[in-house]
Amino acid sequence: MEIKIKAIVTGASGMVGEGVLHECLLDPQVEAVLVIGRKPCGTTHPKLKEIIHSDFFDISPIADQLSGYNACYFCLGVSSVGMKEPEYYELTYTLTLNVAQTLSKLNPDMTFCYVSGVGTDSTENGRLMWARVKGKTENDLMKLPFKQVFAFRPGYMHPTPGLKNVNKYYKYITWMYPLLRLIYPAGVSTMADLGRAMINVTRLGYSKQVIEVTDIKVLAKMG
Template sequence: MNLLGQTRKAIVIGATGMVGQQLVTGLLEQHSYTEVVILVRESLKLTHPKLIQVIVNWDELEKYESAFHQADDLFCCLGTTIKKAGSQAAFRKVDLEYPVTAAKIAKRHGIKQFIGISSMGANAKSRVFYSRTKGQFEEEVKKTGIPSIHFVRPSLLLGDRKEHRTGEKMGEVFLRLFDPLLKLGKGRQFRAIPGSLVAAAMIRIALQEQKGIHIYSNHEIREIAESQPLSQK
């Protein structure tokens, strides 16, 4: 395992999504990271000397344990919608089962940090299926015993997506319209946030190497990302 100040290895799950793509790009630009491993279903049209793509069957993730060897940070950007997944059971696989399995494997290989995207309102006891699943995701990752666990809870994400999400697009228009009114007070929690800022915040959080369990609200994510330009050293 790499020590503070030395080079480090990152693993990214969910690298094909809006935030995941920007996260991978940011990690590759960081001099601190000499190896970035992404676990994907299909190979991406992306090449870089530090990038390693591992094609996986998510239902048999244990077969790819070697990819987790000597990694420092596990970044989780996995997420879908019930519409795209097709059912609540399929949604749970992507947003709960796969990330938790990856976290457990990573822990067995001595990983020190987990940095994952959750959601506003995540609560394992919520009556809302989406919020309950996200809350269960957080609770199960906490149980792994990884020394440093970080959950970012963004509001609606802004940015280009591969698939069209009608509901989220309507929400984006609404939040953009009222954004000036949401910049102060409790409104900051509901401001739509660019995926690029979420990715930048996740990298900065990882580089701070704070032990324990940490949860970052929507406005805290923005503050971390915008506090200063992300150093490439």
């Protein structure tokens, strides 16, 4: 039986979250979307509801509004550039697990999709700080009592035309997309691919919990 998706999206005021939200609003399989953010996402749509909440380390004040959803597309994240490990750990691991633990109690039938990154270290013991922290985040999310948990590891994501929250440095590299797709297909997808992959993995599941770029492109085409 085809399921109708009711999704929570975080990070919708950023490039990745906005791209995923855009695909959710386009897709008829997605019945309702709840955006949780520190500031308005700037999008209006009949199936979109928004909660402005400043403290993602404590979502208990809004917990009564988070039941009844069967997907979470967690696109909230920070760059590790210039950060010491304790600060990055707090904003990446602690924040994400706080939200996920609450959602797993409220919605055990939920599919939780976490945007990680290519090169993430599942062993948690590698040389790169950000990769270790992301790896621990992925590993501990997969221990929570959700229906399904998937860690998405995108590389370069070509922006969706017309969306406004494109990372500033992308304007210097988007022209290279056709070349990158040709010479490094395993590291290149589109923002639309990511959004469609999340929707399809919620509907259909997948054989792996760690979703690399090649898997993202496979999932995006599943119907």
